[in-house]
Structure formats: structure tokens, C-alpha cells
Amino acid sequence: MSLRYLSIHLLSFVMPALVVALLVAFAGSWVLPRSGRPLRWWLSAAVNFVAGVAVLAGGLWFFGRDGKMLTYAAMVAAVATAQWLSGRAWRA
Numbered sequence: 001m002s003l004r005y006l007s008i009h010l011l012s013f014v015m016p017a018l019v020v021a022l023l024v025a026f027a028g029s030w031v032l033p034r035s036g037r038p039l040r041w042w043l044s045a046a047v048n049f050v051a052g053v054a055v056l057a058g059g060l061w062f063f064g065r066d067g068k069m070l071t072y073a074a075m076v077a078a079v080a081t082a083q084w085l086s087g088r089a090w091r092a
Contacts, residue, residue, distance in 0.1 A: 013066060017052025020076060021045050024083045032087045044086050051082040 001009075025045035055078045059071025 013056065013060075014049075014053055016072065017049055017056055017075060017079070020079050021048035021052050024048055024079050028083045028087055032083075044083060047086045048079045048082050051078045054078070 022045050025041050025048055028044060029041060052075045055075040056066070056071060059068055059074065060066050063071065
């Protein structure tokens with residue numbers, strides 16, 4: 001596999017986590033209470049992205065292939081939990 005195709009495969013693997021992380025980080029500024037929001041949106045998006053990629057990698061390891069709907073559902077739950085924790089929403 002050439003470097004070009006490897007980079008396309010890796011980008012396709014992490015793209016769902018990136019999109020969900022950005023959407024949840026931007027939505028968190030409207031949904032979370034003002035006192036519970038993190039200071040910077042990009043920091044929240046980075047934490048969400050790391051959580052999403054970790055779940056996708058765990059799903060790839062557990063199922064032996066990528067693209068299972070259970071893995072995507074677990075990724076959404078993990079990203080939402082990471083947003084909730086990084087936004088300190090339990091204090092509000």
C-alpha cells in the first residue's frame with residue numbers, strides 16, 4: 001500500500017471522530033450552562049476527538065473490522081461523556 005492510500009485510509013478512519021467532536025464542542029457552547037463551559041472550544045474538541053479515536057480503535061480491535069454501527073454508537077456516547085466531563089456540567 002502506498003503512502004497516499006495509507007493516508008486516505010487513516011483519514012477515513014478518524015474522520016467520523018473529528019466531525020462528531022467538532023459538532024459536540026460547538027453544540028456544547030449552547031447546551032451546557034455558562035458556568036460549566038470549558039474556556040476554549042478547540043480544547044474541548046481535542047479532548048472529544050481523542051475520546052472518539054480511542055473508541056474507534058477499540059472497536060477495530062474488538063470486532064476485527066471498521067465501520068460497525070455499535071462502534072459508532074459507542075463513539076457518540078464517549079464523545080458526549082467527554083464533553084460533559086470537560087465542561088464540568090455536573091456542577092451546574
